Amino acid sequence: GIYLANSLLSDFNGPNEKSFQVAYGLNMAEYGVPGLKFNIYQARGWGIDGTHYTGNKGVAGKGYDGVQEQDGEHHYEYGIGATYAVQSGPFKATTIRGTYTAHRASEFQSDGSINEFRLVTTIPFNIL
Template identity: 50%
Template structure:
C-alpha cells in the first residue's frame, strides 16, 4: 500500500487518513537531474477506512471499474531553469492517458522571479471501453511573478472534449493550474484564475503563509456527447450541460510548526465560496474548514 505522488496517481489527504493504493511502485531519484516513477495498482484504500476498493473514476459512471492502472514517467531538469515531465498510463478497459508538463523559472525573488508552467493531458478510451468512447484533451498555462514574500499568479485552463477531464477516484491525479476546490474540468470548459500568495517568513514568522484566489469557469457544454454510440456504456452524464458556469473565491491561512514535539504539523484555515449555475457538478456552497495534519513517527 503506497502513497503515490505523480500526475497520474496522487494520494488525497483531506480526511482523517490519506488515501493509498495497493500494488507495486518504482521510485528512482538517483540523480539531481532525473527522477523516474512507475507503478501498477489494482485497489484503492480510501480516506475513510482501511479496506480496499475497486478502481473507479472521479467524474464518470462509478458503476464501472478498471482492474488495474499502470504508468511510467520521468521528470528531467536539464538546467537553465527548465523542468519537463512526461507520463504514460493505462487504466485497463477504461482509458489511456498521457501527461506532459513543462516549467521554466527565471530571475531571483529578491528582485523579480518569473515562473511559467504548462500542463497537458490527453485521454482516450481503452480496451473494452467500460466508460464508452473517450477523446479528451485538457491544457493549462500559468504565469507566476514573485517579489520577496509576494507572489501573483494568472492562469488559463481549457478542456477540449465532450466529457469531463477525469482521473481515478481517491486520487488527485490532476496537475492542471485550476485544480482548486472545483477542478474546472467540465466538457469544453474554459476557466481562468487570479491568485495571491504571501510568505510571512520575510516578516519574521517562518512557517506562516496565506493564499487568496478567485477562479471562474464557463462554456461547459456536454450536448454533443456521443461516447455511448454503437451500444457502449454511457460513461458521463453530461448531455444536460449547456452553457453551465461557476466561480469560486478562496482564502487559506496555513502554519507549519517549526520545532518541538509537534514539529512539521500543519494547521490550516480555509474559507470557500462557490456559485454554480446550469447544472455545474459542484453546486453552490459556502464552507469553512479547520484542518490539522499531524505526522506520527512509528519508528
C-alpha cells in the same frame, strides 16, 4: 484522479470548458513570523457545452446524466486560507491549516453551489 492545476472544489473540466485561476500567496517569514502563510485565489470556468455529447450514459445510467443539458454553463470559485507550521519543540513541523472556499454555479453546471470550511492538522511522527 484528475490532476489539473486549477482543480479545487470543482475540477473545471466540463465539456468544452475554458477556465483560468488567479492566486496569491504570502509567506509571513519575510515579515518576521516564520511558519505562517496566507493564500487567496479565484477560479472561473465558462462555455460549458455538452449538447453535442452522443456517448452512452455510463454505468447503469449514471456518470454522464445531464451533460446534454449543459449549454453555456459557467461557474466560479474563490477561497482564502492560512497555514501555520510549528517551528520548534516537541511538535516541530506540525501544521494547522484553515481554508474557506465558496463555489457558485449556473443551473446545469454539475458541481452546484457550496460553501466549505476546512480545518486540517498534520502531526508528523516517527514510527521507528
